[in-house]
Amino acid sequence: MTRVSCDCDVLVVGGGNAALCAAIAARRAGAAVLLLEAAPKSLRGGNARHSRNMRVMHDAPTPWVRGCYPADDYRADLQRVAGAAATSADGGLARRFIDASADILDWLAGNGVRFHRGTDDVLPYSRKTAFFLGGGKALVNALYATAEALGVVVRYDSAVRALHLRDGPPAVTVGDAGIAIRAGALVVASGGFQADPGWLRRQWGGAAGAVTVRGTPHATGVPLKALLEEGADPVGAADRCHVVAVDGRAPPFDGGIVTRLDGLPHGIVVDRDGRRFADEGAVVGPSRYTAWGELVAHCPGAVAFSVFDSAIAGRFRPSIFPAIQADSVGGLASALGIGPPALESTVAAFNAAVAGGGATAGIHPPKTRLAAPVTVPPFGAYPVRAGVTSTCLGVRVDGLARVLRPDGTAIDGVHAAGIIMAPNILGTGYLAGSAMTIGAVFGRIAGREAAAHALR
């Protein structure tokens, strides 16, 4: 290993939203900053590339968010999804996060990010979140442009292989050449480990092979693993992740938002043996994507099929992939690799059970809403798989984004921001738009604190 002394005060590991906010904040605090992005330039930005909004506290309408979303409402929403994480020992951190979310949009706007006006009627109404104009990649482009204009040195194709935190200032090993870079302080903002199939398999067994990763292929969790090995206190859970239901034909990485399947509550959903396994009408709101992701992840082979007829097909947004179609239920079953008698009997039993009021009677599991018979050919289906957004294992941090050991002491000069510490706030839950806010808020704090540490 060659050891190169680098003229940098703050070293940022990662290239997404949290990393960029940290780099900009550190640079604005006067530090010389080097940012190491594992991806090539064309795929920079981590999962932020696929994001679209940020959940922020506000007591009055702002240019970007209508109505108001008081801190108490935000905390209640967090408690609902995160449970203990937001209420117990880390409650103070959640409170600090919510307070800091109030001016994060102004700070981002001051760093070149553009948002939809709150009065735009092109997007779903939200009093809780602000939408990025052009989406997450536009945010990423703006933050890179600002960081580089401020003098942050950005290196692409620079995957970090190891962290060295034991003696002296923190250092990292980068790339295949094994170049070591030493810095005054370190910000680790490298996301989860969902793109490491080996790690996923150790946690989930065979189901790991059947999932798709909705975001960057560079979230391999190497820096996360290194932090844990260096004694960081783990938070969240290694065997949990955020999933949504996606079309089974989605690409293995970076499918983003468009591969989500919209229509699951409208038809019936069967497993690979042709059997229904859940109440399709149980969740029809925005959380239906997550609910079905979890359900499908636990199916045999972690695969299921959304089945509908041509009447039902008109009631939901079609997948970007064409429906698999057949003129009979048996033909459809064959096309899906399901035994035709199994699917035929499931559909027949379901159709016979459809009663008035959009619900079924006398069938298990029932369908409690949107129940309609599957009778009008051609019949259609989409394969469904679980698409992983991110894993739920992280490192414990304090209010200054310093990485903590189990005894509560901070690892000297090491900070974390983004998904790698999001379980401090979210536990193993998920709240739409909050992950991006966690990245920006803690990225900003981590950058500022790392600069202060390096320049003291």
Add this chain to the structure above:
Amino acid sequence: MPCADDAQRIAAEARRALDICNACRFCDGYCAVFPALKSRRSMSVEDLTFLSNLCHNCRSCYHACQYAPPHAFDLNLPKSLSLVRQQSYRDHVWPPLLRGRVPHAGWSAVAAMAAVVLSAVALVVVPALLWVPPETLFARQSGPGAFYRLVPWKIIAGVAGGAMLWSLIAIGFSVASFWRGMGPAPAGVPLLPALRDALSDAATLRNLGGGGAGCNDRDDGFSQARRRFHHALFYGVALCFASTGVATVYDHLLGWPAPYPPASLPVLFGSLGGVGMVIGTAGLALLKLRADPAPVAASLTGADCALLALLFLVAASGLGLMALRETAAMGPLLLVHLGLVLGWFATLPYSKSLHAPFRFAALLRAAMERRGRGRG
């Protein structure tokens, strides 16, 4: 010349892109295409015709696209829509006999435009050389009626007017065909308010504003340069027509023959307009040459630049004529300028110039749909 297979491939690719856009919707705030897309579940040929001409090719959606290459989806909406748009020019050419026979892309489009323009210049210059005595043609001319001693007004007005009339008729039929090609207009929407919206959108080029900061003229940075250069060109052309209009009134109603003094309205309008056209065409061409090539349909660049070059020459020859009208160069310059103008008029319905009326028709259709949805 694209064949039917190409047309189907281009349409299929645009449809694939728009289906993904419809599932994503992150670009909603950039321009009118995305809100118009929202109300469509699947893309018919009519929808493609409409949306491709509503697209101003600002490329913001490409640089913001999480599915742009090297992503597996290989999404390139500006390029896909450019190719469909170019086909719509071809499909709605008038007279119908010419459909599929007028080149709109590649070097054949450049060659065709050059041939027409050179023929037009020759049409003006050759008879003048034959019939106007050289001592008149190359003499210093000045005073009232100097231009018309070389080329009689009736000939200028007759030939240019005839070409313009033909072109206006052809464009009228093309636009009518295009309007039908966008599918049935929303029923029960009052036309005048929508027309006002569309005029405002066209006059301000709102859709090149990228929702505020401008668009991605060259790379992922935002700028208003393209919008401003297009304004310079568009309003330059408008001023030149205003100049001609005022001059016609002076000559025929008030009996003041051209040329006019520097402080007169025709000269002021013409000079300002000419300068605007020169700046606009040069700026747009420069942006085109420096732009990131990824979201651009390379096959269309030639035809685009050919039109810019022609407009530049029209304006530059007009300005030259203005500057040198007291010298012996006036005669040749006048002939070349008239020839270039004639060539431009003749190619109006068959070149990229068609983008202006088609874009306006698409803006009007979009405004009608917006008002139809009750969102003024």
